[in-house]
Amino acid sequence: MAKSMTKHPVSSADTLKQAWQDLRADHPHMRIRDAAATLGVSEAELLATDCGNRVTRLREHWPALLGAVGTLGPVMALTRNAFAVHEKTGLYEDICPCGDMLLISGHHIELYLSTGVWHSGFAVMEETHLGPRHSLQFFDTGGEAVHKIYLTEYSDAGLYRRLVDIFRADDQSPNLELPTEGTKSALDALASSQDLPEHWRRLLLVHTTEAVLAGRIATPALRELMRQLAELLLPIQVLVGNPGAMQLHDGPIQNLKITGPWFNVLDQGFNLHLNEMAVAGADIVQLTYQQRDLTGLLVRDQNQQTILTIVGQFDEADGENVLWRDLLKALPVIGPG
Template sequence: MLTTRNPQQHQQKLREEFLNAKREKKLRNRDAAAAIGISEGEAMAACVGFEAIRLLPRFVELFEEVPLLGAVMALTRNDSVVHEKDGAYQKMSHNGEVGLALGEVIDLRIFYKQWRFACAVIEEITRGPETSLQKSLQFYDLHGEAVHKVFLREHSDHAAFDALVARWRDPEQLPGMTAEPLPPATIDTADAEIDVEGFRSAWQSMTDTHQFFGLLRDFGVSRPQALRLAPPQFVRQVDNSATRKILEQAAASALPIMVFVGNRGMIQIHSGAVSNVKIMGPWLNVLAPGFNLHLREDMIASSWVVSKPTSDGEVTSLELFDHDGNTIAMLFGVRKPGQPELPAWRAAVMSLPLKSNEISEEAQA
């Protein structure tokens, strides 16, 4: 098993260091864990027996009971962005270790194979002069990184939460987990070794955006490499201010968009309007009713407008990558299968400014 229990004395020391970092430096759990050199999953596992309750690792059955909690807040993040949605989990299903939640508000693609540790967390939080208990379900991968969190609101079904935790409580409430080191950044295959002409032909033959994943696999290319090698008419590298511009434009015009944020074990999707776009230091925020997005603009290494052929016409996305080539987020116009892309969305993304060095190259042409 990948999840193991370390000696209790060591776990107690980790918990004390973690809580001290939270309290003295006023850090969130993820940052407090990083401050003492461990993953957030390891920190929460060290709190088993106190703030955290270890849950049985029967992730599919456990997670598909989340609809019992009523309206909650769903949180999915990666290193660069946090995606939060208020609503109820609905229409949950799975096929093997791949799951779906297709509710009107909470829309998830779930990859249970990556999940390794689950816990219920009950901790005191202070807002202004008031202190209250915050209840959540938290799920971590084999590296101790958060896959997904479910936070109860005041109006959630707290009795259902208590019953779910009692039902899925691990009889062995021993603290600790061993997190595997993060894998090194993937090194792309040399462009000269890629069948670029075959790849470009296959791109132009797509009839569904989901075929793109198979395209990457079949030709052995990473997503950023695929955009570099794509048929030129289907990609435009744009300035890294593009996300800010498109969110502000969508908010001003009530343009409905889709925002995808994911990690190894989860993709969470917002579909609808956005509003209240705010800049706070390096953070680009959407603070809309029922949907919050917090994105570190300084972590965007490249931004691309990407078009993919489908049977419904071309579908256009704005795709963001970090310095290691990991996907930060993807934005689309709201659409359903069988429907063409919103003309207003396509016009908006096509109006985004090109990356500055491309502008200068075009000016010299």
């Protein structure tokens, strides 16, 4: 795998493209994210080397471009960080500015996109064993992927081709220059916004100093909690984010599967992949919201960064789902965090 290889930083686009071709010849199933890490460059820089071939650089008109995605029909939205991948299939229907952010909602889709840190976007065609796969891929100022949109069998391919033509950038060179400034956290920016819808406000509050740490659970207890949630079909909210995007699943989970280090939720319309090897523990946090108790679970990595967030269903009249709270209280706590 890529993590066992030595990194070889590569400079020019032509040299980088050749190095990637050589790497794929030796490792045909290697993902581009792992290939970029092996070659010592960002995923965006590696992808850009194929501009003019299977990759088309897009103009940086993010609100208009994302608005046009709503015409494509059902698509698969993918948001990830280093250790979790969140995939939802649905419609990009309503786009609403919220400060420097974009709130996107639709049938089975809930997104908050911090497009202020987006730097580049591409239309990508990949050859797979099922045939060509088309996607729109967006990257931050560090060249890290923040959000990807994949066509499904129900998407309108003709309208997709028209979208790519409309938003095609004049510059299709294989070189990609990245800025030197850092990327701002979407969570930090959103926490101070006065325009947040209530369900997003609740989700973000569990990440603030208003939330009190009640205890930490280990990975086996997290697995057991997910099993119980699936068995009960208890509605929950599952959030995965990175500095440029946050993606939400709102509903129950059902089909669980463990594959190597990955804990997976494999439901129709929703997939979650969590690398358990990276999980240091999960923090149970509590706070008061609108004079009612609110309890969240923050899955942390070895650096205490949040990989994913889980909260229970919240009703404006009745407050938090009592069964969700009781399930958390019954978990074996290993320490204060």
